[in-house]
Amino acid sequence: MAPAFLFSPNYQTHGEQVRLTTYNWQMAGCWRFSGVALLSFSFLTSPSSQGQSQKRAANNVGGEAERAVSLAENGQCTQALPVLKKQIRQTPDKDLKKRIGLDGLRCAMTHNDPYKALDYLDVLIHEFPRDPEVLYAATHAFSDLSLRTSQDLMHEAPFSYQVHELNAEALELQGKWDEAAVEYRKILDINPHLPGIHARMGRVLLSKPQPSATEVEQAKRNFEQELEIDPRNAAAEYVLGELAKEAKDWPTAIRHYSRATKLDTGFSEAYLGLGSALVSAKRFEDAIPPLETYEKLAPDSPTGHYQLALAYTGAGRKDDANREAALQRQAAESLEQVKRRIAEGLEQQKSPVGVETQDPPK
Numbered sequence: 001m002a003p004a005f006l007f008s009p010n011y012q013t014h015g016e017q018v019r020l021t022t023y024n025w026q027m028a029g030c031w032r033f034s035g036v037a038l039l040s041f042s043f044l045t046s047p048s049s050q051g052q053s054q055k056r057a058a059n060n061v062g063g064e065a066e067r068a069v070s071l072a073e074n075g076q077c078t079q080a081l082p083v084l085k086k087q088i089r090q091t092p093d094k095d096l097k098k099r100i101g102l103d104g105l106r107c108a109m110t111h112n113d114p115y116k117a118l119d120y121l122d123v124l125i126h127e128f129p130r131d132p133e134v135l136y137a138a139t140h141a142f143s144d145l146s147l148r149t150s151q152d153l154m155h156e157a158p159f160s161y162q163v164h165e166l167n168a169e170a171l172e173l174q175g176k177w178d179e180a181a182v183e184y185r186k187i188l189d190i191n192p193h194l195p196g197i198h199a200r201m202g203r204v205l206l207s208k209p210q211p212s213a214t215e216v217e218q219a220k221r222n223f224e225q226e227l228e229i230d231p232r233n234a235a236a237e238y239v240l241g242e243l244a245k246e247a248k249d250w251p252t253a254i255r256h257y258s259r260a261t262k263l264d265t266g267f268s269e270a271y272l273g274l275g276s277a278l279v280s281a282k283r284f285e286d287a288i289p290p291l292e293t294y295e296k297l298a299p300d301s302p303t304g305h306y307q308l309a310l311a312y313t314g315a316g317r318k319d320d321a322n323r324e325a326a327l328q329r330q331a332a333e334s335l336e337q338v339k340r341r342i343a344e345g346l347e348q349q350k351s352p353v354g355v356e357t358q359d360p361p362k
Contacts, residue, residue, distance in 0.1 A: 064083060064087060065084075065087040065090075065093075065100060066096070068080045068083035068087060068100070069084070069096070069099050069100060069103055072084060072103035072104070072106070072107050073103060077107035077110070077111045078111065080103070080104075080107060081107050081108065081111070081113075084100050084103060084104040084107070084120075085104065085119055085120075087100055088100045088104060088119070088123050089123065097123070097127060098124070098127070098131070098133075098134070100120075101120045101123055101134070102124070102133070102134070104117075104119070104120040105117050105121065105124065105138075105141055106137075109144055114144065114145055114148055115145070117141050117145065118145075121141060121142075124138065125138060161186075161187045161190045161191060161194065164183045164184075164186045165183070165184075165187060168183035168184050168200070168204075172204065172207070177204050177205075177207055177208050180204045181201060181204045181205065184197055184200055184204065185201070188201070193229055195226075195230045195233075196226070196230070196233075198222045198225040198226040198229065199222065199223060199226040199233060199235065199236050199239075201219075202218075202219040202220070202221075202223045202226070202236075202239065205218055205219035205222070206219045206239070216243065219243075220240065220243050223236045223239050223240050223243075224240070232263055234259075234260045234263035234264035234270065235260075237257070237259045237260040238260040238267065238269065238270050240252075240256040241260060241270070241273050241274075241277070242273065245277055245280075248280075250277050250280055251281075253273070253277040254274060254277045254278060254281065257270050257271075257273040257274035257277055257290075260273075260274075261274060266297070268294055268297035268298050271290040271291070271293045271294035271297065272290075272291070272298075272301075272303065272304060272307065274287075274290040275287045275288075275291035275294060275307055275308070275311065276291075276307050278290070278311075279307055279314065282314065284310075284311045284312075284313075284314030287307075287310075287311040287314075288311045288312070288315060291307050291311055292308065295308060300331055300334065300335075301331065302328050302331040302332040302335060305324045305325070305328035305331055306328045309322075309328060312324060
């Protein structure tokens with residue numbers, strides 16, 4: 001996807017700014033003399049005349065936008081698209097802007113010019129970030145763009161490692177872990193030093209419902225190989241910390257978690273892993289700073305409050321421990337309430353709207 005700033009109205013060349021300025025002056029009632037100089041008609045009119053000119057210009061913009069929307073909604077996308085592209089950034093009317101965006105998006109996606117849909121998506125998502133109709137349309141548009149781009153990749157570079165990577169990702173989504181591993185091995189055959197692939201291989205091996213001890217060991221080796229290729233991979237350090245924690249190898253777990261937090265200072269789960277490993281190793285004072293950092297990053301986590309209460313208790317800070325224990329209970333209760341609301345919502349969706357349930361006849 002092209003950078004969003006490319007679609008910004010502020011990202012214009014000097015020539016584009018001149019053209020837009022000229023257009024706006026003409027709409028406001030400017031006169032051109034001899035094709036050389038522009039003289040604003042506003043210099044020759046009263047303030048009330050200027051206001052009327054601006055109102056007429058706004059009406060002209062709105063009328064042009066309405067006509068373009070009408071063309072699009074009547075299937076005349078070829079004529080409508082150039083006007084819609086211009087008007088979506090000019091019209092001040094929010095409802096009309098949304099119609100322009102949705103109609104332009106549909107026309108671009110259905111008339112063999114899908115990448116121009118990015119212009120409309122940029123405006124729609126920025127202006128209507130919580131609108132369900134916009135989000136629904138954007139979901140389908142991004143999905144279609146993804147499919148189109150993947151087809152382009154298959155056509156242009158069918159034997160590239162990127163095709164194997166795309167296949168592997170699709171197989172992972174389907175839970176076909178062995179098939180995905182085959183694709184990642186093909187990539188490593190092509191380029192054994194490609195960053196990220198050893199980590200993905202390790203992830204596939206650990207994603208199986210019941211990975212064997214051999215598969216866990218293979219995954220561990222893959223993450224270690226990943227770090228040999230990319231020493232700044234915080235995720236690989238974190239997973240190695242998790243594997244060491246499962247094996248109760250606290251020094252190794254602490255070492256990997258600590259590296260992960262240094263590589264990515266916003267990696268909340270790495271702070272939790274580091275703190276909990278230090279608690280398990282009875283290093284309570286050392287556990288407090290990473291757990292306090294995790295609490296700031298994830299204040300609603302019951303696990304974070306629980307681990308911090310253990311660390312405070314071990315360090316002899318009873319008041320702080322009691323406070324964290326209370327926060328842990330509150331967070332757990334809030335989490336249960338959220339789960340209940342979700343479950344109730346799912347149950348309501350199962351029943352037809354407006355149909356009352358009745359007891360079966362006796």
